[in-house]
Amino acid sequence: MAKFIYLVPLFPLIGFLINGLGRNFLSKKLSGIIGSLAILASFVVSVLVFLEVKAVGFTAVEVKLFDFIKTAGLDIPFSFQVDQLSVLFLLIITGVGTLIHLYSTAYMHEEEPKDFARYFAYLNLFVFSMLLLVLGANYVIMFIGWEGVGLCSYLLIGFWFKNGDYNNAAKKAFVMNRIGDLGFLLAVFWIIGQFGSTSFSVIFPVASKTAPAILTGITLLMFIGAMGKSAQIPLYTWLPDAMAGPTPVSALIHAATMVTAGIYMIARSNILYTLSPNTQQVVAVIGLATSILAATIAVQQNDIKKVLAYSTVSQLGLMFLGLGVGAYVGAVFHVMTHAFFKALLFLGAGSVIHAMHHEQDMRNMGGLKKYLPITHITFLIGCIAIAGIPPFSGFFSKDEILMAVYSHNKLFYFLATGSALLTTFYMFRMYALTFHGSFRGTQDQEHHLHESPLAMTIPLGVLAILAIVAGFIGIPELFAKESHWLEQYLHPIFAASLAKQVGHETPASTEWLLMGTTVVLILGIVFFAVSKFKKYKATDVEISGLPKILENKWYVDELYDFLINKPVRAIANFFSSIFEKYVIDGAVNGVGKMVQYSSRQLRWLQSGQVGSYILIMVVATIVFFIIQIIGK
Amino acid sequence: MPINYYLFLTVTLFSIGVIGVLTRRNAIVVFMCIELMLNAVNLLLVAFSQMHQANALAINPIPSSVGAEAQLFVFFIMVVAAAEVSVGLAIIVMMYRNIHSVDINFLNRLKH
Numbered sequence: 142m143a144k145f146i147y148l149v150p151l152f153p154l155i156g157f158l159i160n161g162l163g164r165n166f167l168s169k170k171l172s173g174i175i176g177s178l179a180i181l182a183s184f185v186v187s188v189l190v191f192l193e194v195k196a197v198g199f200t201a202v203e204v205k206l207f208d209f210i211k212t213a214g215l216d217i218p219f220s221f222q223v224d225q226l227s228v229l230f231l232l233i234i235t236g237v238g239t240l241i242h243l244y245s246t247a248y249m250h251e252e253e254p255k256d257f258a259r260y261f262a263y264l265n266l267f268v269f270s271m272l273l274l275v276l277g278a279n280y281v282i283m284f285i286g287w288e289g290v291g292l293c294s295y296l297l298i299g300f301w302f303k304n305g306d307y308n309n310a311a312k313k314a315f316v317m318n319r320i321g322d323l324g325f326l327l328a329v330f331w332i333i334g335q336f337g338s339t340s341f342s343v344i345f346p347v348a349s350k351t352a353p354a355i356l357t358g359i360t361l362l363m364f365i366g367a368m369g370k371s372a373q374i375p376l377y378t379w380l381p382d383a384m385a386g387p388t389p390v391s392a393l394i395h396a397a398t399m400v401t402a403g404i405y406m407i408a409r410s411n412i413l414y415t416l417s418p419n420t421q422q423v424v425a426v427i428g429l430a431t432s433i434l435a436a437t438i439a440v441q442q443n444d445i446k447k448v449l450a451y452s453t454v455s456q457l458g459l460m461f462l463g464l465g466v467g468a469y470v471g472a473v474f475h476v477m478t479h480a481f482f483k484a485l486l487f488l489g490a491g492s493v494i495h496a497m498h499h500e501q502d503m504r505n506m507g508g509l510k511k512y513l514p515i516t517h518i519t520f521l522i523g524c525i526a527i528a529g530i531p532p533f534s535g536f537f538s539k540d541e542i543l544m545a546v547y548s549h550n551k552l553f554y555f556l557a558t559g560s561a562l563l564t565t566f567y568m569f570r571m572y573a574l575t576f577h578g579s580f581r582g583t584q585d586q587e588h589h590l591h592e593s594p595l596a597m598t599i600p601l602g603v604l605a606i607l608a609i610v611a612g613f614i615g616i617p618e619l620f621a622k623e624s625h626w627l628e629q630y631l632h633p634i635f636a637a638s639l640a641k642q643v644g645h646e647t648p649a650s651t652e653w654l655l656m657g658t659t660v661v662l663i664l665g666i667v668f669f670a671v672s673k674f675k676k677y678k679a680t681d682v683e684i685s686g687l688p689k690i691l692e693n694k695w696y697v698d699e700l701y702d703f704l705i706n707k708p709v710r711a712i713a714n715f716f717s718s719i720f721e722k723y724v725i726d727g728a729v730n731g732v733g734k735m736v737q738y739s740s741r742q743l744r745w746l747q748s749g750q751v752g753s754y755i756l757i758m759v760v761a762t763i764v765f766f767i768i769q770i771i772g773k
Numbered sequence: 774m775p776i777n778y779y780l781f782l783t784v785t786l787f788s789i790g791v792i793g794v795l796t797r798r799n800a801i802v803v804f805m806c807i808e809l810m811l812n813a814v815n816l817l818l819v820a821f822s823q824m825h826q827a828n829a830l831a832i833n834p835i836p837s838s839v840g841a842e843a844q845l846f847v848f849f850i851m852v853v854a855a856a857e858v859s860v861g862l863a864i865i866v867m868m869y870r871n872i873h874s875v876d877i878n879f880l881n882r883l884k885h
Binding site: 749750751752755756760 | 791
């Protein structure tokens with residue numbers, strides 16, 4: 142089955158072409174069906190491939206389609222990597238992707254048929270690029286996918302491009318991503334220079350013979366790429382703004398799949414990172430800092446999607462922290478569970494927004510529990526899962542990362558736990574503000590409140606079930622020996638790295654204690670947050686102090702504006718008004734003026750008198766003769 | 774006969790032609806002066822050709838055409854000159870029909 146792997150990205154590509162080219166002819170129903178079926182077909186193929194890959198003893202296969210770049214010194218084939226890691230990501234992308242496509246058919250029903258088809262074309266193109274990213278058997282193919290998802294992210298954030306703010310958000314995302322992409326591109330060049338190839342199967346076996354300083358450089362540059370794509374400090378500010386896109390897009394691209402590309406890239410290159418501990422330290426610190434910073438901001442946001450966006454940034458930070466301390470399995474595990482519950486939360490938020498007629502401010506919601514029962518239940522499940530309450534999925538993956546962090550660095554552990562507690566707080570604040578208390582919107586909105594159609598509630602239900610049970614594929618050693626299925630499954634990918642890591646075993650009693658304390662604290666915070674915000678009343682009191690700083694996102698956007706935008710604008714102004722006007726224009730106009738002047742002078746020669754022309758000719762000939770004679 | 778005499782004669786003829794072209798206003802006279810220059814050149818070619826062949830025969834007395842190739846040019850020039858005359862005279866005829874004069878100073882339309 143592995144040799145049919147090209148079918149997986151092919152279906153979305155076909156879907157993209159049909160929807161993209163036929164957007165003026167296709168009915169809404171048809172383009173929705175084509176878009177969703179394309180991803181469903183990929184999912185089916187992925188499952189078939191997965192069944193083959195999950196067998197014990199399966200070794201990675203490289204399926205070569207054709208030569209992409211072939212020169213004397215460099216051979217980059219267009220080939221796909223089929224192994225445990227890529228297939229796991231295939232399942233996440235196509236599985237969650239299918240559900241979100243289905244959801245979109247209902248969520249986007251107000252669009253014109255043309256825009257509807259355009260939406261599905263973009264979405265299919267995104268899935269295609271993402272599949273290329275995870276399937277690429279070398280960094281160049283990965284980079285093609287990497288750029289492709291960035292482009293689709295831009296297109297989809299700016300889907301409603303008639304709104305200027307949305308357009309700016311799209312541009313911001315694109316530019317921020319470009320900064321990261323440059324780092325990745327440089328890393329690819331360096332890899333070509335160092336290893337003479339970009340194929341994983343060539344690089345990884347010889348990595349341990351390479352100088353650590355070079356590996357550190359390469360991995361740091363790659364991490365800059367990951368910072369951009371996966372929204373880490375300092376390039377994270379685009380992700381919250383990316384919420385301008387339609388909600389299903391936020392769920393698919395800005396929560397479940399694209400933003401985990403950085404995690405995938407580092408997990409894929411795990412051996413390079415294991416061999417450069419300095420980079421790992423950087424990854425861990427950046428991840429931790431992002432996790433805490435984003436969590437603090439999320440506490441004071443009132444837009445339901447903004448809370449989820451900052452929560453995503455925070456969770457991504459946690460994953461990077463896991464990667465930084467060498468908990469590769471934990472990070473990938475968290476990517477998977479996060480994909481389920483964060484997609485669930487976003488789709489739930491979408492359902493709420495849909496019911497509220499595009500109202501996103503939580504201060505105007507409240508008491509939606511009785512109007513949206515299915516959304517309420519599934520949203521609650523998502524909140525519990527992300528908070529990390531056992532036995533929901535978030536508990537297992539988060540716990541695995543936290544335990545690895547504990548054995549690595551105790552201080553990091555406590556900070557990360559603090560971030561996890563903040564996560565619980567703001568998630569349940571959001572839950573209580575949205576679903577409990579009394580309705581605070583307008584009468585008109587209250588009148589129109591309705592549960593979403595089946596096409597939206599089915600994905601919610603499926604994702605809710607996944608958010609509950611997904612954790613059981615990674616039960617920690619502490620509970621039952623040899624039951625961490627995911628670790629065994631992914632073992633071939635991380636074997637080389639794990640062999641190099643020195644493990645600090647944490648005593649079982651300590652683990653029990655830490656886990657128990659965390660869970661109790663989380664439960665306490667849940668009750669505190671729910672009881673506090675259940676009674677929320679809109680007040681006119683001006684907020685001040687720390688909450689105000691948090692609501693304004695630590696003024697990071699303003700800081701960037703001051704540090705980067707303003708100086709660049711000043712320089713640009715100087716160049717446009719002084720340099721351009723006087724130097725460039727002066728030179729261009731000067732050339733024109735000079736030609737005009739000299740031709741005015743030369744015109745006197747054109748007397749029209751044949752005799753004078755002949756005279757000039759004769760004189761010139763004589764002059765040449767004289768020059769020749771003198772020259773001799 | 775020494776080559777110098779030929780040179781003096783051709784330079785004289787050529788100079789007469791040049792001065793005629795520069796100073797005369799009648800197109801036909803200008804035309805004749807051009808012909809004069811061409812023929813001065815022809816004469817020069819023939820003279821040099823004769824000289825070269827004489828020199829070659831002095832070194833190697835076997836009769837041959839060595840050094841006489843320049844005379845070929847003369848024929849070419851004559852042919853071209855004949856063609857030129859036919860075109861040139863046609864132009865002059867047309868000129869007379871248009872402006873009723875063969876004074877080249879009236880031919881200053883290029884200026885405009």
